[in-house]
Amino acid sequence: MCQLLGMNANTPTDVMFSFTGLATRADEHKDGFGIGFFEGRGARLFVDAQSARVSPVAELVKTWPIHSNNVIAHIRKATQGQVAPENTHPFARELWGRTWVFAHNGDLKDFRPRLHGSFRPVGDTDSEHAFCWLMQELAKAHAGVPAVAELSCTLRELLPQLHRHGTFNMLLSNGQALWAHGSTKLHWLLRQHPFRSAALRDEDLQVNFARHTTPEDRVAIIATEPLTADEAWAAFAPGELKVFVDGVPAG
Amino acid sequence: MCQLLGMNANTPTDVMFSFTGLATRADEHKDGFGIGFFEGRGARLFVDAQSARVSPVAELVKTWPIHSNNVIAHIRKATQGQVAPENTHPFARELWGRTWVFAHNGDLKDFRPRLHGSFRPVGDTDSEHAFCWLMQELAKAHAGVPAVAELSCTLRELLPQLHRHGTFNMLLSNGQALWAHGSTKLHWLLRQHPFRSAALRDEDLQVNFARHTTPEDRVAIIATEPLTADEAWAAFAPGELKVFVDGVPAG
Numbered sequence: 239m240c241q242l243l244g245m246n247a248n249t250p251t252d253v254m255f256s257f258t259g260l261a262t263r264a265d266e267h268k269d270g271f272g273i274g275f276f277e278g279r280g281a282r283l284f285v286d287a288q289s290a291r292v293s294p295v296a297e298l299v300k301t302w303p304i305h306s307n308n309v310i311a312h313i314r315k316a317t318q319g320q321v322a323p324e325n326t327h328p329f330a331r332e333l334w335g336r337t338w339v340f341a342h343n344g345d346l347k348d349f350r351p352r353l354h355g356s357f358r359p360v361g362d363t364d365s366e367h368a369f370c371w372l373m374q375e376l377a378k379a380h381a382g383v384p385a386v387a388e389l390s391c392t393l394r395e396l397l398p399q400l401h402r403h404g405t406f407n408m409l410l411s412n413g414q415a416l417w418a419h420g421s422t423k424l425h426w427l428l429r430q431h432p433f434r435s436a437a438l439r440d441e442d443l444q445v446n447f448a449r450h451t452t453p454e455d456r457v458a459i460i461a462t463e464p465l466t467a468d469e470a471w472a473a474f475a476p477g478e479l480k481v482f483v484d485g486v487p488a489g
Numbered sequence: 490m491c492q493l494l495g496m497n498a499n500t501p502t503d504v505m506f507s508f509t510g511l512a513t514r515a516d517e518h519k520d521g522f523g524i525g526f527f528e529g530r531g532a533r534l535f536v537d538a539q540s541a542r543v544s545p546v547a548e549l550v551k552t553w554p555i556h557s558n559n560v561i562a563h564i565r566k567a568t569q570g571q572v573a574p575e576n577t578h579p580f581a582r583e584l585w586g587r588t589w590v591f592a593h594n595g596d597l598k599d600f601r602p603r604l605h606g607s608f609r610p611v612g613d614t615d616s617e618h619a620f621c622w623l624m625q626e627l628a629k630a631h632a633g634v635p636a637v638a639e640l641s642c643t644l645r646e647l648l649p650q651l652h653r654h655g656t657f658n659m660l661l662s663n664g665q666a667l668w669a670h671g672s673t674k675l676h677w678l679l680r681q682h683p684f685r686s687a688a689l690r691d692e693d694l695q696v697n698f699a700r701h702t703t704p705e706d707r708v709a710i711i712a713t714e715p716l717t718a719d720e721a722w723a724a725f726a727p728g729e730l731k732v733f734v735d736g737v738p739a740g
Binding site: 277281282284294322324326332333336355357377 | 529530531532533534535536545546549553573574575576577582583584585586587588606607608609610611612628
């Protein structure tokens with residue numbers, strides 16, 4: 239199983255602490271890692287087919303404070319597709335003049351829906367195929383970029399069609415919102431005023447968020463497994479879709 | 490004016506030397522830089538809205554030997570569009586299950602052709618608009634990814650339609666070939682057996698390519714201005730399109 243990490247915040251926020259927690263788990267997830275983050279409309283992807291434990295790209299991400307409202311990261315243990323840059327999550331596509339970033343944890347068995355639209359996989363993973371199908375169906379459902387609530391409605395119709403083919407824990411963002419779909423294993427957490435300290439579960443690292451925040455800051459963190467030992471993480475129900483806007487769950 | 494750098498090689502080749510030569514010119518080109526490189530079908534983009542002189546991403550690219558057959562790099566001096574990640578070259582889109590990477594040097598005046606296909610700009614530069622139009626027209630001209638020679642034919646029809654709106658020096662690659670279009674300023678060079686030394690024009694750095702190559706290696710370098718002082722660079726004629734495959738100009 240791969241590991242996912244998502245962050246949605248109401249102010250550009252440093253994801254270094256959580257990414258370090260994720261990268262620590264890269265020992266069993268040696269088949270690459272990637273992180274995509276939005277700065278306004280712009281999305282940047284840093285991916286490497288090397289493990290996040292040794293990758294110089296991961297080192298850059300851990301030491302260089304990236305501030306973003308929406309982040310999607312993934313460390314990979316290959317189930318389908320060889321270890322290559324084109325098979326490394328997150329994947330990105332443009333639709334309606336917005337960049338969409340997607341990462342998947344799970345395994346879709348015998349799922350190759352027909353792609354008749356403008357989105358084709360570059361690599362050979364089930365995940366990128368599913369992402370292309372999602373983009374194709376979103377493009378058919380709306381003429382231009384719709385409101386977040388409308389997109390959530392469409393996703394609530396589409397995601398069960400993927401989920402019934404296998405495990406489909408997923409993170410998706412277009413820079414305005416972050417959608418998270420739980421299948422077998424996904425957790426989430428809100429950090430907001432009053433902020434306190436948190437310690438990573440797998441690494442000797444502690445951050446006092448009160449020192450780095452203002453009372454208005456709100457951050458939602460979504461991760462395969464809880465990253466911290468001393469915060470109240472909630473588990474997604476199987477098939478549950480949550481959408482996060484400005485650091486809180488939206489309608 | 491921005492500065493372009495392209496590399497096309499018949500074996501995965503280190504672009505560090507040439508990129509260092511490009512980054513040296515970043516003093517007047519402080520509005521970001523980017524580099525896209527193919528590893529097989531996979532393309533990775535490293536972009537930063539900071540100058541290549543100070544960017545930690547540029548430092549990573551300069552020190553970490555990236556081996557690639559097709560590279561497109563760009564340092565930016567903004568003429569249209571604010572300094573932001575979504576306006577930083579190179580741009581990338583997927584078409585026919587291939588990633589396409591594009592960078593432009595120049596300025597297209599009052600050029601906003603109608604985009605009725607699947608490609609829309611995320612940022613607000615003339616360059617990304619032109620790239621979306623190119624992708625749209627390629628998608629209309631071919632049902633799937635055609636042979637390189639056919640793509641070159643189509644591009645020979647399309648590029649003059651962009652060029653007549655202003656300066657259009659351009660690099661484009663899909664990982665199989667690299668297309669370079671000269672407008673006002675673009676130079677190219679072949680490095681092949683017998684390899685010799687070359688010294689960067691703007692930096693005290695010399696490389697003896699004979700030490701790092703085999704007699705079969707072939708590399709084409711394309712750059713706005715010649716990067717080395719002691720090699721025979723050729724200038725593109727205005728409106729000239731060249732396509733490079735496996736390190737040499739193709740038909």
